[in-house]
Amino acid sequence: MQADGATPADSLDTAVLRALCARHGDAPERLIEILHDLQELAGHVPEAALPVIAEALNLGRAEVHGVASFYHDFRRAPAGPVVVRLCRAEACQARGALALIDEALEQRGAALGETAADGVTLEAVYCLGNCALGPAGTVNGRLHGRLGADRLERLVAEAFAEEEAR
């Protein structure tokens, strides 16, 4: 996919970042929205982007860094082509979510938060508001309920196929 160290995000133009901030009026209270937009664009929030944003919003680097690291949504390293987020909050646990997660991890020999050899990044999430239809999870942002191991793997395969087709 990409050369070592050089993520597409690192090559994100300063001009692109500035434009992104400008779209939010360079308003410091919009920092979280800006980081969301950046992650949508680049797949994660690259370290190199933070000083540029800090300057545009007239904030300290430490402050921008603090915000980016506080919120669970912001990924600091690139993810694989398919991101699976599985809910491990109580209502999904009551429907067997932990076993589902363990199986998905074991099968890939990866831990939560890591990208497995097959290119799936598995992350934990705490409630997706689908608690009557658990276990719940998302595959590349799309919400799914009544998940079982087979259905999950089918959805992952479909997501890979969709990525290929792009």
Add this chain to the structure above:
Amino acid sequence: MTVTLWLPGDSAAASVGADAVAAALLNEAASRGLELRLRRNGSRGLFWLEPLLEVETPAGRIAYGPVAADDVPGLLDRGLLEGAGHPLCQGPTEEIPYLKDQERLTFARVGVIEPLDLAGYEAQGGLAGLRRALALTPAEIVDAVTDSGLRGRGGAGFPAGIKWRTVLEQPAGPDGGSKYVCCNADEGDSGTFADRLLIEGDPFLLIEGLAIAGLATGAGQGFVYLRSEYPRAIEVLKRAICVMEQAGWLGDDLGGSGRTFRLEVRRGAGAYICGEESAMLESLEGRRGTVRAKPPIPAVAGLFGRPTLVNNVLTLAAVPTILARGAAFYRDFGQGRSRGTQAFQLAGNVRRGGLVEKAFGVSLRALIEDFGGGTASGRPFRAAQLGGPLGAYVGAAQLDTAMDYESVAAAGGLLGHGGIVVFDDTVDMARMARFAFEFCEIESCGKCTPCRIGAVRGKEALERILGDRDLARNLALVEELCELMADGSLCAMGGLTPMPVLSALRLFPEDFGRAPAAAAE
């Protein structure tokens, strides 16, 4: 004649295949040359029946569910468009007992109309509350909210009228500076989805409630802090705001009154603590979501230091009904100091999970057994967690508790945001207690030591208990840590984490290697 079908566009329905059902319907209709109109409503909140397909007939809407895309040809073969019988047919939607036995005030239109159809909204009673509010003084609006007995639905149950009055009474500031209304749509509690269901299914109601709050408090700007885990809700609400702006119900001249009220949606970023109101305000200012010390309360100095009304989605969404139908109408539902209706949410291991809007006072047993139909697994019920991850666990002996703020508190629990998470007899309550600490560790804002450190130590102690090591000492340590967290935490994250832990320990000691509790009653 064109037949109208309804299928939810709601994200929960989509999560179990509603969009595939929609595609299958349109395909089949095209290949069979059938004339049908497919409308996308919100979800009725009968989730075990999702995707729930409805067909309009002269006898009203007939429901089918749960429908899979594969079922579509067979359904059409057997007379779906006439509302004919089929194993998936649930009969007239409004006659389904789960729905019929509810008292839907706030959720009256959810699943009935198209979420962005303003004319449909108005035809079903929408905007009547806002129109009424425009004819009242701010103090009169606040009086109506006070008289209704409405209390905050976000968890703490604080009387809404008192908060509204406090914000109204704050001076606008020498610079004529603004006040704010902030809607808390962070809905982080496991087992809750009512805010999402409402926003996706009837967003105009929330906007109407917010506009009324603006008129009542003198705030010119509102924000909805909506969690990023709800992308459809964000999209629907943003579009609904545009529709309301174009219709003149938001903006510089609200409903022709000359008053200004603007509304903006802001995304959360996956931090549970940002549901705590002061952390939410920090986040709305673009910062880390750390909790602020009180005082000052947000009503006096909130967003950007300005007087700010913070209310949950369902608190605000109850207001149009109160204005339109009168405070007494709303107050007549419920009992004691718990007035109106509560959106109970049945989740977890329950056969019929979904939304049950009922007057306060319905028993937990009626909710779990009559509405919910018991566990989904068919195994015996063992425990339920009430009011989210910071709420207590209850067991079979508590099932006759009346679900109102006072009765649940008397039973040692919290009503919270109305979530009820059901567990069968395979649950290990020591593991659930361990998870409560772990969740606190993950989501703590880190500002105070009892919470930050207590959660980690508590989790470790429970791991030793689960490993059967030094039971007596570790159990004593858990109790001690809980006392420390309850007494010394700045907010309810650390302060209430002991609630699930200690309730599990008291009610299910056998899971912690202790002798079973004497059977209650």
